[in-house]
Amino acid sequence: MIGAGPAGVRAAQALVEAGLRPVVIDEGRRDGGQIYRRQPEGFTRTYETLYGSEADRARALHRDFDALRGKIDYVPETLVWNIEPGAVHVMSGTRHRRMTFDALIICSGATDRLMPVPGWHHAGTYSLGGAQVALKSQGCAIGSRVVMMGTGPLLYLVAAQYVKAGATVSAVLDTSTFADRMRALRQLLAVPSTLKKGIALMGVLRRARVPVHRAITPLAILGTSEHGVQGVRVKQANGATLDVPCDAVAIGYHLRSETQLADLAGCEFRFDQALQQWLPLADEDGRSSVHGVYLAGDGARVRGADAAERAGRLAALAALSDMNIGDHAQEADKLRMQLSRFTRFAAGLRTAFPWPARLAAALPDDTIVCRCEAVTAGELRRVVNEMGAQEANRAKAFSRVGMGRCQGRFCAHAGAEVIAAEARVPLEAVGRLRGQAPVKPLPMALAPHEDMETSE
Structure with a gap:
């Protein structure tokens, strides 16, 4: 499993209840993800101060994860930087490991749009x-x-x-x-x-x-x-x-789903017209287009922390069902019904707080779009008009947009809007930047790697 936020914790909990001992890989120092991120050891601020109205949910998630610690293999402060069929490549400090899996649940969360x-x-x-x-x-x-x-x-x-x-x-x-x-x-x-x-x-x-x-x-x-x-x-x-x-x-x-790991896992993507984003294909239980790879939480579709908890558990139940472990049909039905409410609510949020696509066309030419590589809106317009680069990856090759440290996480959406507006084509026609390993920078000096066999 990748991620120890709301979706990851609930997925791990379901697997443990079924008698499995999953490996939970987490880029953070401690569990909780972004929304329920724990404060460092030694800090004494109360849950109410840190999480406000979400204090009870944060406390429950942390408590339940603490109860799981002896029943899972928790690997914190570890970056999953590549995925191949049946294995993930991770970095902990300067130590590289290749970890194999029978099933992979990706709970990668979301970042700012x-x-x-x-x-x-x-x-x-x-x-x-x-x-x-x-x-x-x-x-x-x-x-x-x-x-x-x-x-x-x-x-x-x-x-x-x-x-x-x-x-x-x-x-x-x-x-x-x-x-x-x-x-x-x-x-x-x-x-x-x-x-x-x-x-x-x-x-x-x-x-x-x-x-x-x-x-x-x-x-x-x-x-x-x-x-x-x-x-x-x-x-x-x-x-x-x-x-x-x-x-x-x-x-x-608002937020954008963190989809680079799903891309590296080989998942198919589709353009969501309502969200105006490319998202990995997954059924309502979290099964991706790749056998044995499951997607849950905001990394698959942004619906909030409450929905992520349910989606994480549902994805774990789908994995168990596919491995012929137990009968979870009744609980899965209940979770799907609950998630439908959050899907409607998320649609309401999109209406209440629309993505301001119109702002991209109005950006002055000297506005920096890609902060990593200092690529301006004018440069993107130039590669459209002078080089015919109306597709995201072609524009990337000519301008270096999305080639920097963030690998397009913070500039890809707005960059695509600038290209679409200048080329006068639908945003869908611009496509998306293809995910490439490593998804984040790695140290130049790597320790010898080792293989690790895992069951989840």
């Missing part, structure tokens, strides 16, 4: 997820006066977490509108408890008197190469320009 804005390369610009990691793992804010900008539930969650931690949030700047939320209300009522939590986050910001501006258009992150971020400039719904002074900004537009 980002839209560039002029000036986002200045020091002090973070993703919303990065700002959250700093708070949970290091116990610090990303700045003394922070602006949160983008759209989606994570925008308000991180802002509320910063407020509760005592940090100064100068403003929350949201590209979505009140009308978007009203259109989504019926679908959001599919999970009223989660909707109520979202409304409570707004209450936290209101009581802290944090300015919240909706229907904004990002214009620039103000700053210099010497001093970093100094402010954010946006256009308001009434057309007026608003400058918000700050020394750090966190941006994000």
Whole structure:
């Protein structure tokens, strides 16, 4: 198994209950994933301080994982950097191992979906997820006066977490509108408890008197190469320009599934018109197009932590069924029914907090799209117009977009939007960047590798 977030923990739990001893590979130092990331040993902040309304769920997940520790082989701080038929390649420090498997459950989670804005390369610009990691793992804010900008539930969650931690949030700047939320209300009522939590986050910001501006258009992150971020400039719904002074900004537009490992495993992909993203094919139980490979949680489809727990367990039950271990049909039916509610809710979130694709076409030519390789929107437009590069991988070859440290995780979506707008073709026609090993940078000096036989 890959991942020890909500999906991974529940999948491991189901396998242990069936009498198996799975191997759980986790890139993090401790279990919990991103949303329930544990604080380092020695830190004493309470669950309520760290996780707010999700404190009980975080506590339960951590407790259940602790109970599993003696019944699984837990491999933390380990990167899965390649997958081949029947085996994964991992790195722990400088130690390389090839681990074989009979079945593989990938619970790779999600990362921020980002839209560039002029000036986002200045020091002090973070993703919303990065700002959250700093708070949970290091116990610090990303700045003394922070602006949160983008759209989606994570925008308000991180802002509320910063407020509760005592940090100064100068403003929350949201590209979505009140009308978007009203259109989504019926679908959001599919999970009223989660909707109520979202409304409570707004209450936290209101009581802290944090300015919240909706229907904004990002214009620039103000700053210099010497001093970093100094402010954010946006256009308001009434057309007026608003400058918000700050020394750090966190941006994000909902989430994108982390699909590179599914790609390396050979899974087929399809373009999801509603999400405007390429996702790996999987049936409702998590079976991918590759025999013995299962996908669960936000790494397969972003539906939130509650859904990820159920999807992780369902994928494990599918693996057990395929191995003729036990009869889990009744429980699987129940999990599918529960997940259908979260699927409707996720559709509501897409309506309430739409991905602002229109912003890509309006980016000035000198705006950096790929921060790793300093590739600008103008350069992408040039390779479209002068070299006929209307496909993502061809544009990558000519411009180096997506060739840097992040391997396209943070620039691929926006880059594809820029290409599609300039070429005047549907986003689907641009395709997707092919996953390549290693998915993340590796040390130049590698220790001799060893093979490790595993059962899961």
